[in-house]
Amino acid sequence: MIKTENVSMRFGGLTAVSDLNIQISKNEIVGLIGPNGAGKTTAFNTITGVYKPTEGKVIFKGEDVTGAKPHKITERGIARTFQNIRLWKDMDVLENVLVACHLRMNVGVFAATLHLPGYRAKEKKSREFAMSLLDSVGLADLAHEPATSLPYGKQRRLEIVRALATEPSLLLLDEPAAGMNPQESLELMEFIGKIRDQYDLTILLIEHHMQVVMGVCSRMYVLDYGVTIAHGTPDEIRRNPKVIEAYLGVD
């Protein structure tokens, strides 16, 4: 499904990610963990086209997508959420999802402005799709609330829903459980498993605390100072001395 080949990302003298080799098959849920500043978000940014990797290749569904524009990557079927929530603050919950639906609507500016019949049909379909997505995460009754008025946990869910609205096959989640209590985190992980099945997704998920993702991930990669220090099943990771060392003092 997705593969990175020796991806490195340098900012001046700092190597944020070095020699990253990730490989994920369809319908897997894989974790990317590591302490603060390990380069997890940077890894996401090279996959999604925010940064062009200094070295290496990103292969998605067998095609080289290295350095493609972010919107092109999304069009190919990779969607993401952000570590620091990036909802559009002047829009309500439904509108946030509708913007993400635009990609698959294929309407021109004039067809949309003149509200031609073809556009109206697509707009109606998008609204139904957006509402069904919101309904599936229990946000339907908040559809017309301003997005940023939601409590933190719900904003995170909304970001996931918004990403789903682009109809991705690969979903990248950047610390979706950040700021949640253990109970909420647990629910979120259940939810992630559920959407994987429901929308036939492959998921790569960043987490800071490894306990949170142990249950939901089949495999995980551990980064420290940009270097992949371990890779394996949650059980293998838990017992890996390098990982324990990297996390000492963090958890």
Next chain:
Amino acid sequence: MKRNTILTIAGLVVLVAAVGLADSILGRFTVRILNLSAIYIILALSLNLLNGFTGLFSLGHAGFMAVGAYVSAILTMTPAQKEMNFFLEPIVPILARIQLPFPIALIVAGLCAALAAVLIGVPALRLRDDYLAIATLGFAEIIRVIITNIQSVTNGAQGLKAIPKYSTTWVVWTVAAIAVVFMLALVRSSYGRTMKAVRDDEIAAEAMGIDVFKVKSTSFVISSFMAGVGGALLGHLISTIDPKMFTLMLTFNILLIVVLGGNGSITGSVLGAIIVTVLMEALRFLDMPMNLVFFKTNGLPGLRMVIFSILLMIVVLYRQRGLMGNKEFSWDGVLGIFRRKNSTRNGGRP
């Protein structure tokens, strides 16, 4: 729902009647100010599309207006009028003979401004946002210099006189109404939502599959088309144009309307355009010599603009949202104000 439709139809009837009767009831001077307001509505909406709805800061509006004004003027003047205007150097032969019906000339004027936008916008929109302001500012100045120097096309610094007065009350208010309806439809469409998304958070927008560059270019080109049409109407209203009209000052006036009315509010631009245009005229006395019992001024040209600049600063400092914020007019909103007044008397909501 029903009630709002009735109110809207009633409102429209009143507006149409007002436009129809304006010429016969109001004095020529008043009508002219009202018609100027209509043109400023078009111009303010076009700048608001960029500034308020797409989050792009452009200072080149006067340049696009100049393109529109000149194109439409040259395309509609009769060969005889052109011969009279171009006494220093004759106009190039192809332009001398060409004369198009006004509606077509108006559209061509918009298209030429849009073309100019493609030329300047495509490189400038790839730059960071603050460079756009500088690039467009430079562009507007370049346009002015070009117009001043191509004597055989634009008549240079002498400008054009006796431009046909096609900007009648009906014409300007019809175009203004089309502009309002167009903007409402655009902003409420899925394309309009992508513009707001780009404005609020570009990184999130591109991550959700929005082609940010395309959205910005589209907005820029549409905005410039409207500026071109507005500029053309202005020329046909005052019937003389020259390069000195289209300075940064003109862009500033439009920016003032957008900011005072509320960045991102169509209602705000409409109200702002009318208020600012009327105030501009009402305060004209400030620039004249004044005799105030205790002291006498010899007239301070520009005092009026000082007042407006102070007003702008007050808004920017204390009420950044302007008159309307990014809200729009709605009957529910208006009726809500009255209802709230009643219900506070009865101690809150029913």
